Amino acid sequence: MIEKRATILVVDDERINIQILNNALGDQYNILAAMTGERAIKVASESLPCLILLDIVLPDISGHDVCRALKSNELTQHIPIIFITAQSGADDELIGLELGASDYFRKPFVLPLVKARIRNQIELVQKTAELERLAWIDGLTGVSNRRRFDQLYFDACKYAKRNKRRISILLLDIDFFKQYNDHYGHVKGDEVLKKVARTIEQCASRPLDLVARYGGEEFVILLTDSSESEGAMLAEKVREKIEELAIPHIKSTIHKAVTISIGVTTSSDKGSAFDCRKLLEVADRCLYEAKSMGRNTVVSTDFRPEMTE
Numbered sequence: 001m002i003e004k005r006a007t008i009l010v011v012d013d014e015r016i017n018i019q020i021l022n023n024a025l026g027d028q029y030n031i032l033a034a035m036t037g038e039r040a041i042k043v044a045s046e047s048l049p050c051l052i053l054l055d056i057v058l059p060d061i062s063g064h065d066v067c068r069a070l071k072s073n074e075l076t077q078h079i080p081i082i083f084i085t086a087q088s089g090a091d092d093e094l095i096g097l098e099l100g101a102s103d104y105f106r107k108p109f110v111l112p113l114v115k116a117r118i119r120n121q122i123e124l125v126q127k128t129a130e131l132e133r134l135a136w137i138d139g140l141t142g143v144s145n146r147r148r149f150d151q152l153y154f155d156a157c158k159y160a161k162r163n164k165r166r167i168s169i170l171l172l173d174i175d176f177f178k179q180y181n182d183h184y185g186h187v188k189g190d191e192v193l194k195k196v197a198r199t200i201e202q203c204a205s206r207p208l209d210l211v212a213r214y215g216g217e218e219f220v221i222l223l224t225d226s227s228e229s230e231g232a233m234l235a236e237k238v239r240e241k242i243e244e245l246a247i248p249h250i251k252s253t254i255h256k257a258v259t260i261s262i263g264v265t266t267s268s269d270k271g272s273a274f275d276c277r278k279l280l281e282v283a284d285r286c287l288y289e290a291k292s293m294g295r296n297t298v299v300s301t302d303f304r305p306e307m308t309e
């Protein structure tokens with residue numbers, strides 16, 4: 001089943017062909033159009049359509065060149081491309097398929113066939129996207145899972161080093177959670193994990209904030225482009241919000257309610273070498289310190305490379 005109205009980019013230098021495809025597909029899909037290769041690359045990178053129908057013969061660069069450019073760009077390489085061409089040689093088809101195209105349409109169009117094949121392609125794109133999404137989500141809490149965090153964290157570190165920006169890591173761990181499970185049972189424990197995850201997400205809600213489940217009862221927040229004190233301030237806000245949930249925990253020796261401890265570290269904005277692993281190590285040490293200071297506490301420090309030597 002197609003879930004939402006998908007966008008298709010039609011690239012053809014003849015207006016009549018764009019019109020034919022728009023008439024045939026416009027009631028089901030959003031149609032964008034481009035009449036040159038350069039324009040196609042620009043529209044594709046800006047609009048990220050679900051599918052591209054690409055004529056081989058264009059007035060500036062060839063459809064094959066457009067395909068090459070799109071497939072070598074991280075942003076657009078996953079967009080399926082179907083070539084449309086009046087040329088019918090097997091060599092042309094082979095070149096296109098080897099460049100990564102998904103299919104071929106010949107002109108003049110056999111519209112029922114065009115529609116059926118487009119539908120199949122778009123269903124495939126949407127199912128793949130849904131599977132990718134599910135592979136990144138923690139099944140219990142609905143936040144990103146550890147695999148997703150590892151992937152995005154690596155990218156964020158590269159971005160921060162290259163652009164001399166700060167990133168902050170917050171490691172959050174529920175206090176006395178073993179005792180909670182032992183006393184209230186795992187089903188109630190799971191409910192606490194869900195509530196804590198939701199609260200963390202509500203606090204770290206900017207578009208670039210990443211909240212992930214880091215391990216059993218441990219979560220992580222990644223702030224990209226954060227300021228020096230932002231991480232510590234956010235951590236304090238999350239700590240307070242969890243306390244305000246007032247989830248009874250009679251086995252907690254400190255509060256009789258569920259609380260969390262948080263370790264925070266922020267990289268320097270000088271672009272000085274830090275490796276992702278060391279930043280996490282420092283955050284983990286801060287978390288350990290927060291636990292030993294009595295829990296329900298935030299410990300924060302600015303990262304310096306010598307800290308882990």
Ligand SMILES: Nc1nc2c(ncn2[C@@H]2O[C@H](COP(=O)(O)OP(=O)(O)OP(=O)(O)O)[C@@H](O)[C@H]2O)c(=O)[nH]1
Pocket residue numbers: 140173174175176177178179181185186187188189190193215216217291295
């Ligand atoms: N209900 C539930 N419990 C989990 C899950 N994952 C991990 N846990 C439990 O989390 C508990 C973590 O216990 P510990 O690592 O000893 O930590 P703690 O009791 O919170 O102690 P401190 O962190 O020192 O305050 C263990 O009992 C795990 O079984 C889960 O998905 N659901």
